[in-house]
Amino acid sequence: CESCQQQQQQPHCDSGGVRNPRRSIPLPYIMDLERNPVPDQLGYLVLTEDGSVHASGGELENDERRANIISTILSLTDTVDPAVFKPRSCRTISIVYPEHSYTICLSNKRIYVVKKRVTENGGNSGNLGEGHSIRA
Incomplete structure (x- = not known):
């Protein structure tokens, strides 16, 4: 996921975590958004496949809504025309507002949501006008 890939530090502990062959950082380290937040993180949600909150923190603490x-x-x-897009081909969705953004990543049967502060140097491709954009 876009936010997860920005985290480039090595873990502070030797957790012996499982490695994803496409990443050089152990997965447990990447997915620990409380102890190892991504830059400019304001909050996070970790959801199960059915949408129930597994973990949360920051501005998204216990945010069922x-x-x-x-x-x-x-x-x-899932309702997008399968003739155009392969089923389950969407792995990351970004929703960008003028002051903050939500990055939604699907990984290991979990849904990871990070709310981040938008910085001046952060590009907003896919702009919908009025400072809003959606990227998938």
Whole structure:
């Protein structure tokens, strides 16, 4: 995921975590958004496949409302014409507002959501006008 890949540090502990062959950082380290937040992280949600909150923190602590909205967005990606896009081909969705963004990543039967502060040097490709954009 876009936010997960920005984390380039090595873990502080020797957890012996499982490695994803496409990444050089152990997965448990990447997915620990509480102890190892991504840069400019304001909050996070970790959801199960059915949309229930598994973990949360920061501005998204126990935010069932946003969890339901995100689950609905993900269910919409399943309704895209399979002749155009392969089923389950969407792995990352970014929703960008002027002050913050949400990055939604699907990994290991979990849904990871990171709310980040938008910085001046952060590009907003896919702009919808009025400072909003959606990238998938």
